[in-house]
Amino acid sequence: MPDGALPVLDVRDLKTVFQTRGGEVHAVNDVSFDLRPGELLGVVGESGSGKSVTMMSLLGLLPSPPADVRGGTVTFDGQDLLQLDPEGLRSVRGGKIGFVFQDPMTSLNPVFTVGMQIAEPLRKHMGMSKREAAVRSKELLELVGIPDADQRLQDYPHQFSGGMRQRVMIAIALACDPKVLIADEPTTALDVTIQAQILELMKDLRDKLGMAVIWITHDLGVIAGIADQVMVMYGGQVVEHAPVKELFGNPGHPYTKALLTTIPKISGSREKRLTIIEGQPPILAGAPRACPFRDRCDAAFDRCAVENPARYDVGEGHDVACFHAEGL
Amino acid sequence: MLDQTPAPLVSVRDLKMHFPIYAGLFRRRVGEVKAVDGVSFDVMEGETLGLVGESGCGKSTCGRAVLRLYDITSGEIEIDGREIGAVPQPELRTMRPTMQMVFQDPQASLNPRMTVEAIIKEPLDEHTKLSEAEKREKVAELMDAVGLNRKFAKRYPHAFSGGQRQRIGIARALALNPKFIVCDEPIAALDVSIQAQVVNLLEDLQEKFGLTYLFISHDLSMVRHIATRVAVMYLGKVVELSPREALYAEPLHPYTKALLSAVPEPDPALATTKERIILQGDVPSPSNPPKGCNFCTRCPAVMDICKQDEPKTHEVQPGRYVACHLYNDTAEQTAGTEV
Numbered sequence: 001m002p003d004g005a006l007p008v009l010d011v012r013d014l015k016t017v018f019q020t021r022g023g024e025v026h027a028v029n030d031v032s033f034d035l036r037p038g039e040l041l042g043v044v045g046e047s048g049s050g051k052s053v054t055m056m057s058l059l060g061l062l063p064s065p066p067a068d069v070r071g072g073t074v075t076f077d078g079q080d081l082l083q084l085d086p087e088g089l090r091s092v093r094g095g096k097i098g099f100v101f102q103d104p105m106t107s108l109n110p111v112f113t114v115g116m117q118i119a120e121p122l123r124k125h126m127g128m129s130k131r132e133a134a135v136r137s138k139e140l141l142e143l144v145g146i147p148d149a150d151q152r153l154q155d156y157p158h159q160f161s162g163g164m165r166q167r168v169m170i171a172i173a174l175a176c177d178p179k180v181l182i183a184d185e186p187t188t189a190l191d192v193t194i195q196a197q198i199l200e201l202m203k204d205l206r207d208k209l210g211m212a213v214i215w216i217t218h219d220l221g222v223i224a225g226i227a228d229q230v231m232v233m234y235g236g237q238v239v240e241h242a243p244v245k246e247l248f249g250n251p252g253h254p255y256t257k258a259l260l261t262t263i264p265k266i267s268g269s270r271e272k273r274l275t276i277i278e279g280q281p282p283i284l285a286g287a288p289r290a291c292p293f294r295d296r297c298d299a300a301f302d303r304c305a306v307e308n309p310a311r312y313d314v315g316e317g318h319d320v321a322c323f324h325a326e327g328l
Numbered sequence: 329m330l331d332q333t334p335a336p337l338v339s340v341r342d343l344k345m346h347f348p349i350y351a352g353l354f355r356r357r358v359g360e361v362k363a364v365d366g367v368s369f370d371v372m373e374g375e376t377l378g379l380v381g382e383s384g385c386g387k388s389t390c391g392r393a394v395l396r397l398y399d400i401t402s403g404e405i406e407i408d409g410r411e412i413g414a415v416p417q418p419e420l421r422t423m424r425p426t427m428q429m430v431f432q433d434p435q436a437s438l439n440p441r442m443t444v445e446a447i448i449k450e451p452l453d454e455h456t457k458l459s460e461a462e463k464r465e466k467v468a469e470l471m472d473a474v475g476l477n478r479k480f481a482k483r484y485p486h487a488f489s490g491g492q493r494q495r496i497g498i499a500r501a502l503a504l505n506p507k508f509i510v511c512d513e514p515i516a517a518l519d520v521s522i523q524a525q526v527v528n529l530l531e532d533l534q535e536k537f538g539l540t541y542l543f544i545s546h547d548l549s550m551v552r553h554i555a556t557r558v559a560v561m562y563l564g565k566v567v568e569l570s571p572r573e574a575l576y577a578e579p580l581h582p583y584t585k586a587l588l589s590a591v592p593e594p595d596p597a598l599a600t601t602k603e604r605i606i607l608q609g610d611v612p613s614p615s616n617p618p619k620g621c622n623f624c625t626r627c628p629a630v631m632d633i634c635k636q637d638e639p640k641t642h643e644v645q646p647g648r649y650v651a652c653h654l655y656n657d658t659a660e661q662t663a664g665t666e667v
Contacts, residue, residue: 163610164610193587196606221599223594224592224595225593225600249597262523263594264553266588277521
């Protein structure tokens with residue numbers, strides 16, 4: 001982590017609640033993190049852990065109702081994004097903060113050419129003329145490694161393969177030189193050989209462009225290869241935050257530990273039997289008053305059922321939301 | 329291994345599944361998608377054969393074709409001593425009890441309007457003459473076996489989580505005491521912490537009931553865990569078939585090498601030192617495969633011959649089959665037998 005650098009994005013106590021017919025669902029509970037320039041933050045969690053909702057909340061991408069961002073601050077560029085009006089938010093989204101969505105099939109508009117879709121943010125946010133935008137679009141396609149950029153700008157999304165479409169999505173997100181790029185499971189829909197191409201590309205681009213990246217995934221293997229910092233989410237909360245080597249070498253939270261042993265490895269010794277995490281992820285009805293992981297935790301004790309643990313510091317840049325880490 | 333070589337329970341020879349493409353005003357047949365194009369393998373009794381490959385390589389089609397959920401284009405399929413390649417569908421029904429399938433998406437493969445009990449009971453209604461009470465008892469036993477609470481028998485699928493739904497699907501597949509089960513990406517739709525639960529369950533059931541699995545997956549780490557032998561598919565063909573340890577320790581086919589090197593390593597120390605083979609380009613369309621070897625458009629070790637002749641499958645080491653021109657010489661020396 002570059003010392004002394006001010007965080008480019010600072011999220012404090014973010015809270016998002018969904019109003020449903022069955023009552024309130026507390027999807028994001030007091031999530032705090034910061035992101036420094038040039039840093040790649042990996043966010044890991046299972047489905048329903050609140051990782052995507054966190055990122056969508058801070059950009060105001062959730063429809064309200066049912067979503068209700070109840071509290072917290074999101075400081076970006078000296079302003080609180082949660083206080084911005086829709087117009088102000090729109091100038092941030094796609095401009096200074098780029099977003100890559102999970103599914104490249106559904107996030108591109110099928111009736112416009114790829115060239116038009118890349119040029120759109122350039123014309124809206126950067127005020128470029130058509131010609132300037134066309135030149136820049138071509139540069140962007142080349143940047144993300146699409147051959148024959150000139151020709152391909154005229155093509156429609158269906159003429160691209162899955163991996164190529166995800167490259168187009170990345171090109172659109174990068175169009176306005178964002179300070180922060182948020183990538184929500186960008187490689188989940190892709191095959192491993194294509195995923196490897198995209199990961200290489202991202203590492204390359206980050207070094208070249210020096211932006212900060214938030215990379216959401218459920219694949220710890222991807223995180224190990226690409227992230228500097230890792231945030232583990234469970235039940236709408238951050239349960240552990242650590243530098244990547246620290247997290248894999250010295251995991252603090254029982255959930256992280258379990259997660260690391262539950263995936264089989266591609267090399268090394270092969271376990272006779274997989275370690276499992278018993279039970280199911282929690283249902284997030286009502287505000288959390290206890291540790292969300294207690295029902296599945298081997299180390300749970302009385303206190304876990306009556307109090308929600310805070311995030312305790314256990315080392316340099318490493319904190320763990322577990323009572324066993326308190327006072328370490 | 330065992331003293332005597334286990335006999336193959338399932339034996340597939342030169343299986344082809346081509347889907348016609350119709351186009352134009354008169355919907356004329358203009359070509360075909362060669363989803364599975366000449367696949368041969370054996371599945372030994374009691375083993376798990378892993379079938380891996382990227383999306384679109386034909387692994388799911390292959391699994392379905394082996395169970396004759398399609399009318400295959402050509403080839404022979406022998407299951408439990410009976411040839412089913414050309415048997416008409418009505419006659420096939422009587423043989424269904426020995427061969428079952430667990431589907432990828434537990435959400436889509438369970439009827440939302442049927443209770444769990446009705447879902448698991450359906451194969452019993454269809455294929456057995458048990459009394460209602462006996463069936464209900466059997467359903468309860470099956471629910472115990474897959475770790476579902478029997479009290480939930482009257483609930484509907486929507487009341488269950490993904491992992492539990494997959495257990496319902498497994499219970500249904502087990503209802504008729506099958507010998508052979510095709511598991512088509514049974515864990516792909518589940519969360520990591522739930523995947524391990526289902527895989528352990530499949531392993532337990534295999535031991536308990538002496539099942540034989542064809543385990544189709546794109547998750548190479550999971551296949552390494554569960555499979556005895558592994559077949560790697562690329563564009564409708566099996567490019568390599570090996571015992572698990574040998575395949576992961578030393579992959580032979582260039583595609584297998586690239587595929588294994590692309591799997592992200594969940595360990596930052598290893599992830600940085602690991603040498604990756606990054607394949608260029610995308611998989612060609614199965615309706616228009618390249619001339620010669622199907623992998624020649626992306627292969628890092630491509631030679632002239634690869635663009636001319638299709639490689640034959642050779643046994644280059646005992647039990648290891650590879651379809652690649654790189655191993656033609658080794659194959660001749662060992663007087664390789666074709667599969």
